[in-house]
Amino acid sequence: MKTEKTKSGNKLSQQPIFRVGVVLVLVLASFALVQQISVPESFGQYGYYRGDSVSEWADMEVAFADESTSCAACHTDRFNNIKTTTHKGLNCQTCHGPAEKHAKDPGGSKPTIEASREFCGTCHFQVQGRPETAVKQVNLDHNGQVNCVQCHPAHAPWSKFGGGTK
Numbered sequence: 001m002k003t004e005k006t007k008s009g010n011k012l013s014q015q016p017i018f019r020v021g022v023v024l025v026l027v028l029a030s031f032a033l034v035q036q037i038s039v040p041e042s043f044g045q046y047g048y049y050r051g052d053s054v055s056e057w058a059d060m061e062v063a064f065a066d067e068s069t070s071c072a073a074c075h076t077d078r079f080n081n082i083k084t085t086t087h088k089g090l091n092c093q094t095c096h097g098p099a100e101k102h103a104k105d106p107g108g109s110k111p112t113i114e115a116s117r118e119f120c121g122t123c124h125f126q127v128q129g130r131p132e133t134a135v136k137q138v139n140l141d142h143n144g145q146v147n148c149v150q151c152h153p154a155h156a157p158w159s160k161f162g163g164g165t166k
């Protein structure tokens, strides 16, 4: 084909297929260049990902403590009591935030204490589509603007209404 056409007077470099070829080669070449520059050195060290990310993750500071070994060691009563209440399914750090630092050095850092209506409401305010069977829900104006914990202490929500520790 080529020779035929060349013979017939059309120079190869003037044919559309040649220009397409040049564009294709340029695209491939720039792709290879960009890849060369942008793929990190450690890519592929262990598999189809950046090898350095393994040590980067390992270097990250641990934020959450293991509750059953750390919180329980010092806050033993609280830890055991909450397990007898309706809040038994919740972890301490769900409400008190990541507390590994505090567990290692109680004086050096304090966990957060959240007692606002909004905070309790993140789980308990009525939301369409949230199954009532999973978490009991109340209206936004359930008992006015009084803080929930005045009636439902977080560590034993029913204790003030004759619910024992519950």
Ligand code: HEC
Binding pocket: 065, 066, 067, 070, 071, 072, 073, 074, 075, 092, 093, 096, 099, 100, 102, 103, 104, 106, 110, 111, 112, 113
């Ligand atoms: C090595 C002992 C120790 C460990 C482990 C420990 N705490 Fe504490 N924590 C303390 C001491 C001491 C205090 C200050 C006295 C107090 O309020 O009981 C305290 C206070 C707190 C407070 C109140 C902070 C404030 O502002 O009054 C919270 C909340 C708390 N700890 C949560 C936790 C949680 C959650 C864990 C597990 C991740 C934990 N603690 C692990 C010793 C410990």
Ligand code: HEC
Binding pocket: 071, 075, 078, 079, 080, 082, 087, 090, 091, 092, 093, 094, 095, 096, 113, 114, 115, 149, 153, 154, 155
């Ligand atoms: C449902 C959320 C919630 C959970 C779960 C929870 N706490 Fe609390 N915690 C609170 C609130 C709110 C306060 C503030 C007391 C108040 O205003 O009633 C508090 C107070 C505290 C205090 C300060 C002392 C006090 O009683 O005022 C400590 C210590 C504490 N919590 C430890 C723990 C530990 C340890 C766990 C896990 C065994 C835990 N909490 C689980 C919400 C929670």
Ligand code: HEC
Binding pocket: 086, 087, 089, 090, 094, 095, 114, 115, 119, 120, 121, 122, 123, 124, 134, 135, 136, 137, 148, 149, 152, 153, 154, 157, 158
């Ligand atoms: C992370 C979600 C979560 C947060 C935050 C939370 N709760 Fe709960 N609460 C639950 C779950 C789960 C239950 C057990 C299932 C149920 O009974 O709704 C529960 C149970 C309760 C109950 C008992 C409901 C019943 O049927 O007996 C009360 C009251 C309550 N919580 C009040 C509070 C208060 C007050 C706060 C804020 C200090 C709070 N909760 C924060 C998840 C949460």
Ligand code: HEC
Binding pocket: 117, 118, 120, 121, 124, 125, 136, 137, 138, 142, 143, 146, 147, 148, 149, 150, 151, 152, 161
């Ligand atoms: C003035 C006291 C008071 C305050 C403040 C209060 N509650 Fe209650 N709550 C009650 C009483 C009493 C009941 C039981 C009767 C009822 O369902 O209204 C109840 C019921 C509940 C129930 C169970 C609902 C059910 O369907 O069984 C949940 C969950 C609850 N409250 C969460 C909260 C939350 C979250 C807040 C804050 C946003 C809060 N409460 C504020 C007194 C209070």
